Amino acid sequence: MKRRTIAALLACTMVIGTLAGCSSEPKNPGDSDTTVTETTAAETTAAAQTGPKVFNDYMTTDIDTLNSHIYTLSASADVIKPTTLLLYRQYPTADGKSFEYIPELAESEPEQVDADGKIWQIKIRENAKWENGDSINVDDVIYSFQMCLDPLMVNNRASQLASDYITITKATDYYLQGTENKVSWDEVGIKRNGDYMLGLELDAPVTAADIKSHFNYVWTNLVHKPTYEAGMNEDRTKTSYGSTGDTYKSCGAYILTEWVPGSVFKMKKNPDYVLADHIKLDEYVYKVVADRNTALELYLNGELDEVALSPEAIEQYVDDPSIKVAPATSIQTLAINHGNTNNNGILGNLNFRKALFYAVDRQSIAKMTNGIPANYLVASKCLGLDGKTFREMPESQEYLTENLGYDPKLAKEYYDKAMEECGLTSLTLTLQYNETSANNKAASEFLHKSFPEIFGDSFTLELMAAPSGVLNSYIKGWKDGDPNSFELQWRGWNTSTPAPWNGLKVYTGMYSNKNEPYYNDEVDALWEKANYDLEAKMDSAYRLELTREIEKIVLDEVAACPVYEAPSYYLINPKVILPSDGYIPGYGFGFTISDKEV
Known part of the structure; x- marks a missing residue:
């Protein structure tokens, strides 16, 4: 299919009145790059909206709780x-x-x-x-x-x-x-x-x-x-x-006024907010939608003010001048349940985890997800020194594996060692992924095919799609006494942009919300030094060196298997006035403190 704007395809059903055609509708509500005279629903809505400033946002999953002590999503x-x-x-x-x-x-x-x-x-x-x-x-x-x-x-x-x-x-x-x-x-x-x-x-x-x-x-x-x-x-x-x-x-800043589970959250501006001058909007609304493609339809229909494009839609909009890009918030990893006792505990076998690491073709997966191949655990958004990100620093590159960690021959050698050590002649594992994630679905299907090609007929990778809440319950299972609650699952951490040393806490023993039962006393000691040692606090270069030491250990032990980062591509209603021209590193676009033309 030739690259063309999805808006042009949807506009036929969105215009008010009877049209002879739908040739070249604008790609973004309120943003016209032609002299067409048709009126879209988005333009009609914008013209009619002279009342409160309402920002319409969305989420693709319902919340688990509003109790900040126990939330997970x-x-x-x-x-x-x-x-x-x-x-x-x-x-x-x-x-x-x-x-x-x-x-x-x-x-x-x-x-x-x-x-x-x-x-x-x-x-x-x-x-x-x-x-x-x-x-x-x-x-x-x-x-x-x-x-x-x-x-x-x-x-x-x-x-x-x-x-x-x-x-x-x-x-x-x-x-x-x-x-x-x-x-x-x-x-x-x-x-x-x-x-x-x-x-x-x-x-x-x-x-x-x-x-x-x-x-x-x-x-x-x-x-x-x-x-x-x-x-x-x-x-x-x-x-x-x-x-x-x-x-x-x-x-x-806002007061929750309506909560319809699985449907909508409405929040109105709080006149008594202690920093009320920072809030320009009158209301902020979250709609719960099935997926990002549904959100895109609502955006093009003038019902949402922003949308993060799905992988399929990115291809259609990649050249759109109205697109804004945000760096990946996390690295997508294969969480490995080290403590799983099935298959003679092979997931706890280091050689097998190394086999998984070297069997992942990160470059191919990144291409299909419009992402960045990642053979590291500190995200590329994280800041370093001298105007460089952590990943751009030569010291943070020298210990990374060649060819983005993809080495099928080495992967097979590690696999054969692990199978012998665990006394297995065949192995079947299940990889779980979020049913709403097109990226992880595509990546899972790719691994389902590529892993047996590398490991041989003795290996089978089964796939299981599930809602995020169900996946979270499997992750929580090993903490609640079931060591076999899951085998492999896609997970991601939203780490701190200015403090990469802090984000690595997820691999320490003191972190209670961790994904996998991985424990290493040296990692714990290094993390505490990087975060609490006065010398580290006063010497940024030393602090980043401690960060590298932690990352090297966790990578070498394959606590989790990093695969890719996926930057987000956004369409934002031009009537929205952001606090900055684009994405602010470590902060975001600032939708809740934005303004809006009415």
């Missing part, structure tokens, strides 16, 4: 973040080229109290309030943190609050103790220094930048105590907070 974070408060939040710099952390619920910068940098305090704003008018003070912050770390609730985000950019004294011991009651809450380094003053006691010296980065994440958001408590079960091991609109309270 990025779609959930997309609704939680704009409707609650953080101590510090990312906002674009004045020139729109980067981002900075500015006080949100905090009134000012973190204040160092001691000489070592281990005791800090944060002043809380006195004008913040919940959507129902309840005032917010330091007790809301402390309650939110205490519930996240609650040892009976065993929340999956507890480890990240306890120890990430900073390590809060006794926080890890507290949340891991279960019913032992050996560590009291009073021993945890989260203190009430006044009605509007939060105190912090930390295990290691940190900088103000570390504190702001730590309290910028979703799991450090506020939860509303009366509503959280109302949903608590009798033994206080679970709460229904955030499971429905009635069990959730907003206090952020």
Whole structure:
């Protein structure tokens, strides 16, 4: 099929009135590159919209919860973040080229109290309030943190609050103790220094930048105590907070006004938001759609204001001047269940994992996904030194495998060794992928065919498509006592752009939300040094060298098998006024703080 605009094909059914033809409709609502006089539905909608500024967005999967202590899906974070408060939040710099952390619920910068940098305090704003008018003070912050770390609730985000950019004294011991009651809450380094003053006691010296980065994440958001408590079960091991609109309270830039599961989320501007001047839109709406192709149809029909193009649509729009490109947010990897006991535990065999690594033709998969082949774990978006990204630095390239890691002969040698070591003559594995991901479907089908060609007739790769929620339950299975809950599954991590050392926490033993049961004491020690050692904090080159050491170990042990990165290609309604001309590294397009012509 010749490259042509999908809009031209859809316009025939979108014009108002009877047309003689549909020749050359604009590719982007409101953006005309011809002198055609036909009127599309998008243009009609735009012309009629003189009322509130509404940004219509979408998600291709429903959320799992709005409880920031236990959520697992990025779609959930997309609704939680704009409707609650953080101590510090990312906002674009004045020139729109980067981002900075500015006080949100905090009134000012973190204040160092001691000489070592281990005791800090944060002043809380006195004008913040919940959507129902309840005032917010330091007790809301402390309650939110205490519930996240609650040892009976065993929340999956507890480890990240306890120890990430900073390590809060006794926080890890507290949340891991279960019913032992050996560590009291009073021993945890989260203190009430006044009605509007939060105190912090930390295990290691940190900088103000570390504190702001730590309290910028979703799991450090506020939860509303009366509503959280109302949903608590009798033994206080679970709460229904955030499971429905009635069990959730907003206090952020927007107020959640409507939640129809599997359909729509509506959020209106919060007039009492502490940084209200930053919000230009009157309403922000998420529609849950089947996939990105459905979203594209809605966009072309004027019902959405942005769309990330599917792999099929990219080919049609790649030359469109209105396209905006965002770097891949994560590396798509094959998560390997090392602890699986089936097939004589072959997934725990290093030779077999190396066989998988060298059998992946990353270049071919990247071509079919419009992606970038990845034989590494630190994403290409991550920043390095001297104006280079981490991946552009020569030191970050020298240890990567040749030919993007593709070596069929070596892969077969490792496979034969592993099969002999595990006493197997045949092997069948199942690779799971998200049923809505066209990229991972194509990549899975490619591996289904190519792996047996390399390994021989003794190997079979079966494929299993499933919703994201089901896939998450399989990943969670090995943590809940079922070592054989999955074998191989496509996964991706959205790592930190400015702090690649921090993003590698997913391969440490202290990370509770990890995909695979991979543990390495050396990796743990290096990660702690990169994140907490004062020398590392003061010497960026040394910190990046520690990052490389971690990546080398994890790659060598094939903790997971990296395959590709997939940049995103967006069409954005030209009536939307972004805070920058394009994508801001480490921040995004800033849709929720955009403006819109009406």
